[in-house]
Amino acid sequence: RAGYDARVTSRNLAVIGGDGIGPEVVAEGLKVLQAVTPGSFSLTSYDLGAERWKRTGEVLPDSVLTELAAADGILFGAVGAAPGDKTMPSGILERGLILKIRFAFDHYVNLRPSRIYPGVPTPLADSVTAGKEVDFVVVREGTEGLYVGNGGVVRAGTPAEIATEVSVNTAYGVERVVRDAFARAARRRGKITLVHKHNVLVHAGGLWNRIFETVAAEYPDVTTDYLHIDAATIFMATDPARFDVIVTDNLFGDIITDLAGAVTGGIGLAASGNINPEGAFPSMFEPVHGSAPDIAGQGIADPTATILSVGLLLDHLGLAEEAGRIEKAVLADVSRRSAGTKRSTSEIGDAIASAV
Amino acid sequence: RAGYDARVTSRNLAVIGGDGIGPEVVAEGLKVLQAVTPGSFSLTSYDLGAERWKRTGEVLPDSVLTELAAADGILFGAVGAAPGDKTMPSGILERGLILKIRFAFDHYVNLRPSRIYPGVPTPLADSVTAGKEVDFVVVREGTEGLYVGNGGVVRAGTPAEIATEVSVNTAYGVERVVRDAFARAARRRGKITLVHKHNVLVHAGGLWNRIFETVAAEYPDVTTDYLHIDAATIFMATDPARFDVIVTDNLFGDIITDLAGAVTGGIGLAASGNINPEGAFPSMFEPVHGSAPDIAGQGIADPTATILSVGLLLDHLGLAEEAGRIEKAVLADVSRRSAGTKRSTSEIGDAIASAV
Ligand SMILES: CC(C)[C@H](C(=O)O)[C@@H](O)C(=O)O
Ligand SMILES: CC(C)[C@H](C(=O)O)[C@@H](O)C(=O)O
Numbered sequence: 158r159a160g161y162d163a164r165v166t167s168r169n170l171a172v173i174g175g176d177g178i179g180p181e182v183v184a185e186g187l188k189v190l191q192a193v194t195p196g197s198f199s200l201t202s203y204d205l206g207a208e209r210w211k212r213t214g215e216v217l218p219d220s221v222l223t224e225l226a227a228a229d230g231i232l233f234g235a236v237g238a239a240p241g242d243k244t245m246p247s248g249i250l251e252r253g254l255i256l257k258i259r260f261a262f263d264h265y266v267n268l269r270p271s272r273i274y275p276g277v278p279t280p281l282a283d284s285v286t287a288g289k290e291v292d293f294v295v296v297r298e299g300t301e302g303l304y305v306g307n308g309g310v311v312r313a314g315t316p317a318e319i320a321t322e323v324s325v326n327t328a329y330g331v332e333r334v335v336r337d338a339f340a341r342a343a344r345r346r347g348k349i350t351l352v353h354k355h356n357v358l359v360h361a362g363g364l365w366n367r368i369f370e371t372v373a374a375e376y377p378d379v380t381t382d383y384l385h386i387d388a389a390t391i392f393m394a395t396d397p398a399r400f401d402v403i404v405t406d407n408l409f410g411d412i413i414t415d416l417a418g419a420v421t422g423g424i425g426l427a428a429s430g431n432i433n434p435e436g437a438f439p440s441m442f443e444p445v446h447g448s449a450p451d452i453a454g455q456g457i458a459d460p461t462a463t464i465l466s467v468g469l470l471l472d473h474l475g476l477a478e479e480a481g482r483i484e485k486a487v488l489a490d491v492s493r494r495s496a497g498t499k500r501s502t503s504e505i506g507d508a509i510a511s512a513v
Numbered sequence: 514r515a516g517y518d519a520r521v522t523s524r525n526l527a528v529i530g531g532d533g534i535g536p537e538v539v540a541e542g543l544k545v546l547q548a549v550t551p552g553s554f555s556l557t558s559y560d561l562g563a564e565r566w567k568r569t570g571e572v573l574p575d576s577v578l579t580e581l582a583a584a585d586g587i588l589f590g591a592v593g594a595a596p597g598d599k600t601m602p603s604g605i606l607e608r609g610l611i612l613k614i615r616f617a618f619d620h621y622v623n624l625r626p627s628r629i630y631p632g633v634p635t636p637l638a639d640s641v642t643a644g645k646e647v648d649f650v651v652v653r654e655g656t657e658g659l660y661v662g663n664g665g666v667v668r669a670g671t672p673a674e675i676a677t678e679v680s681v682n683t684a685y686g687v688e689r690v691v692r693d694a695f696a697r698a699a700r701r702r703g704k705i706t707l708v709h710k711h712n713v714l715v716h717a718g719g720l721w722n723r724i725f726e727t728v729a730a731e732y733p734d735v736t737t738d739y740l741h742i743d744a745a746t747i748f749m750a751t752d753p754a755r756f757d758v759i760v761t762d763n764l765f766g767d768i769i770t771d772l773a774g775a776v777t778g779g780i781g782l783a784a785s786g787n788i789n790p791e792g793a794f795p796s797m798f799e800p801v802h803g804s805a806p807d808i809a810g811q812g813i814a815d816p817t818a819t820i821l822s823v824g825l826l827l828d829h830l831g832l833a834e835e836a837g838r839i840e841k842a843v844l845a846d847v848s849r850r851s852a853g854t855k856r857s858t859s860e861i862g863d864a865i866a867s868a869v
Binding site: 240247248251252256278279280281282283284285303304306308309310314315316317318319320321322323324325326327328329332354355356357358359360361362363364366367383386387388390391393394395408411412413414415416418419420424 | 596603604607608612634635636637638639640641659660662664665666668670671672673674675676677678679680681682683684685688710711712713714715716717718719720722723739742743744746747749750751764767768769770771772774775776779780
């Protein structure tokens, strides 16, 4: 699927609404997609998530994975039962569905842009953000690290239980994501920060460091920086404007992007792409937020993160102009939002769809 | 060393100033210690850290470890060479000194209190903190997890390199720290939050969950909560007042406490104790911040975190009244600080020492 042709008029988009607010926000994402590229996508919806698992015991049937593999892209809402729901064992959906797709489709670039849109309230003090442009992207490795599911339990349930988790990092896996991140930094403001914890995780950290420095030598115009993950969280709260591109491993990327979403105005705005840059498999685009069962069904979820994820999808498919229109329409919409007036999920979708 | 007797008049305190601002802030900590417990401690200083390593190639000689084991407590400043200093391999001091002591002396409770002192500026917006009391403590496991140094490298330096890190978690290790945390919650506001990532790290997460719930059953008056580490960083930035006691593993604890320090007014105020609650080995008290080579030697480092760490030391040694006087003096001092007037390291130490 390498070399998309922007003139191709019909592409297949697989749609996984999921649970909770997932289907609600995805509906608005599709509304905007339709507005910006009328008739260009044919959609196939897949019923997956906690509800399906409860009904059928199935998480992701092989036949569905095979169908998804034939799509040009995947739009994913969110999955997950209510937090207190003990009938759903932890990890079933995460590992059986989200991570299964990320690994099966070799989504090694987990791309998570963050910016503070003018006018959007953030939890940070004015002194931290005033007059500064906060606009960065985290390139999170998506197929290795502690997410490989490599670990186990000995003497389960006893006072002598031992549980291990193994972080697996390969030169192959680290190099390709570091290269992607440097290429992005070169196209952006030319600054890249490696986030790790190499003073403690010396084996994995040494590998990340070595490859980061090797690739850096090929990009003399890109300024490099290194932060331990703990220090990175400090700067995320006290000086997020310092970041341009962050490259990091799967777990540190998970952590830093939720924090990034929070400090830049809430994960209601945080989009993400699970990308296989070569196009060997379809890439998957999803809001960073979860299924938020507490507000599901009320039509009050913010669909912006999903709409921005549709923008990332279009960009990935070579439709940069269309992606730019979404970004611009969102920018205009969010800066008009005011704390006083709450719009419904579909009102926000309508407004952005009519503005693109 | 169990059962300290508060009437004992002389205790041995081992002092490791370290590098950079370490010795500067430790000097003020000792000034306050002397003011609040005149003549009660005899001090032995140890020259350890980057400077010593460069001079002698030694990190922590066995003979020093043996001497430290005989102390009643350890006050630690900070160690570390300048960030750009490539002569010092990453991890040498961290693993050879700090972690070596934490593991050798079985410091399984890494205690890190955080509070927003009235009047202290934080990077958070008023809307997040106004009218709320932010006062919580993180109980970080200190002897397991990804910090065990269990990992390795295959085909080092080649394009086929594989690096692993193994997180080791035992029922023994998890239960003792979870028990400590519940006991603290029962003595505080009766709320405890487990932070982990059990939807991905199902083996370790399952163990933490099981033990957390088992111990919770013994504390019907303590309210329990669970957050994934990524969500925990969001709440730390948007609603830190929700926390009372957080219990978590070694790495997640490292990350969340740096962020906690940042959002509550800076790691210049963040104290910590590496505690062996049974007193089988001496406990070690240290500011959360590092050696800050960039401001070393200028007499401008804030010694407050070290002074508060002395308070934790006294509390651990059964001198609760004296510890309370330090806490009170710091509270009074920090709320009088104003952005305009900068005091030197020793001026702050003097002020607090004369107020205790
Ligand atoms: C749901 C979970 C498996 C996932 C992750 O940890 O990657 C989520 O937190 C995310 O960031 O997309
Ligand atoms: C210096 C380092 C080994 C240490 C840690 O990771 O525990 C530090 O960050 C801390 O939090 O005390």
